[in-house]
Amino acid sequence: MGLLDITLMIAIAGGAFWLLYRSLWKKKGCCGSDGCGGSCH
Secondary structure, three states, X not given: OOHHHHHHHHHHXXXXXXXXXXXXXXXXXXXXXXXXXXXXX
């Protein structure tokens, strides 16, 4: 594997983990950050 392949793999994995973390964090609770709009159920 070349340096470009490793860099690309790290970037893709990092983006996937970031999206997973964001989606789980948003489902865990409400009003933790932006986008709540007073709809805490």
